[in-house]
Amino acid sequence: MKKLFIICLSILFFTNANAQENSELKFETNFYDAINKWVVLPKKDNDSLYTYGFIYIDISAGITFNLGGSFFIDKNNKYIGEAQPAYQMIIKRLDNPNIVKMSILGDDKVKELNLTKEPDWLSSYKFSEDSVENLKQLGYHFNHVGACEKALLYLNKGYQKEPHHKGLEFEIAYAHNHLGQYDKSIPILEKALKNDSKNYSFYRELGYAYSKLNKLDMAEKTYKKGISLSDSNFEKSEMAVNMAQGYFLIKNKAKFDEWAKITKTYAEKGSQYAQYIDFFEKEWNSKR
Structure with missing residues (x-):
């Protein structure tokens, strides 16, 4: 029962x-x-x-x-x-x-x-909000359900105390990107990379922010670095498909084809990202 x-x-x-x-x-x-x-x-x-x-x-x-x-x-x-x-x-x-x-x-x-x-x-x-770890965890939980404005209330408080606390900078950048505040995400990530230049998730969020601001040259350079550091084919395919979409939107066929190929290299057959590429290619071919 x-x-x-x-x-x-x-x-x-x-x-x-x-x-x-x-x-x-x-x-x-x-x-x-x-x-x-x-x-x-x-x-x-x-x-x-x-x-x-x-x-x-x-x-x-x-x-x-x-x-x-x-x-x-x-x-x-x-x-x-x-x-x-x-x-x-x-x-x-x-x-x-x-x-x-x-x-x-x-x-x-x-x-x-x-x-x-x-x-x-x-x-x-009960838990203490004086702990940076707890503030980061609160931010994570609110980000996880899409309440990113609420997440930032806790994350920014933690950032003032210990900006390079593990996971904190990523959650702040994720929240800003989710809210479309790409100009706020970029400086957080640039500082994060100066402290931890091998963290591919920073490159993933930074590349995303650049792409959304139509800074595709910067996005491409950033995503390539992130892909080279990641050991996850899923993460690589996510970065690649975002780059392919950027070039699809500005109708740069050569660059789109390049990133579509990269996406297919890492995306599982039939996966969401592979399907995105199929959709983009069909759309492109149907407009010829």
């Missing part, structure tokens, strides 16, 4: 249903904006119960939902709930940006459901 409930809960997180909304329940909050809050998940019109739980961050594993229980709303707008047994803790890692939006439980309703503002077990997951 526990296994079945976990499966149903997982489906609920990704169901885009027309939820019955009580006047106090507004399903408008992204899960990553509800850290350390009790939240309610939307339900389908034919469901009788709402599911609620607590969202927190496990610094090693990421943003997490801990099932609290379920409730219904009576005719007097009172929340009548049944708590999940303490010995049956059910959690779900929230690692997908497409998870449904939720409603934060107001303080009065938290009390009405006989809940404390924070569950007792949360103390086991």
